[in-house]
Amino acid sequence: MVRSMRDIAIRGDMIRLGQLLKFAGLAGGGGDVKALLAEGVTVNGEAEDRRGRQLRQGDVIVAAGEQIRVHTGSGA
Numbered sequence: 314m315v316r317s318m319r320d321i322a323i324r325g326d327m328i329r330l331g332q333l334l335k336f337a338g339l340a341g342g343g344g345d346v347k348a349l350l351a352e353g354v355t356v357n358g359e360a361e362d363r364r365g366r367q368l369r370q371g372d373v374i375v376a377a378g379e380q381i382r383v384h385t386g387s388g389a
Contacts, residue, residue: 315375315378315379315380316378316379316380317380318373318380318381318382319337319379319380319381319382320381320382320383320384321333321336321337321381321382321383321384322384322385322386323336323383323384323385323386324385325385326369326370326385327367327368327369328367328368328383329364329365329366329367329368330346330354330356330361330363330364330365330366330367330368330374331343331346331364331365333368333374333381333383334346334349334354334364334374334376337379337381339376339377339379343364346364347364349376349377350362350363350364352376352377353376354374354375354376355374355375355376356368356372356373356374357372357373358373368383369383370383370384370385371383371384
């Protein structure tokens, strides 16, 4: 079951998937990112297994029962 969506603000216009998963608190390090990707992560409804996938404003990620939307802005 996926929890309600939360927004994550990033600096700049792009962040890589592995960085976002760590920034959002879903992964502690690279090994955790790999494990999450193996369990199943989707970006905009499509399965994704590349931790280097570039994410931009409006992308929606589902991982570990969490739904995250990327947005640019201050506070990141």
